[in-house]
Amino acid sequence: MRRPILLAFLIAFFNQLSGINAIIYHALRIFELTGTGASAALLATLGIALLNMVFTL
Structure with a gap:
């Protein structure tokens, strides 16, 4: 179980490090x-969210 836990941790870590959550959170206001x-x-915000979901999968 060590490898799946490590992968889950690293994916979450790099997601936070990249700052994409801040962009997604404020995307509607940015586009406005x-x-x-x-x-x-x-x-446009929905498009970004869908692309994020597709590339995460």
Whole structure:
């Protein structure tokens, strides 16, 4: 069980280190500040979240 636990720890560690959580958390506001409409900002945020999920899997 040592290898799966180590892999789980390292994946979580590098996820936090990369800072992607901060970008995903604030993505809607970031897109709204660029001048896109609320619905376009929401769709762009959903796109980022889906890509993050796909590449995580």
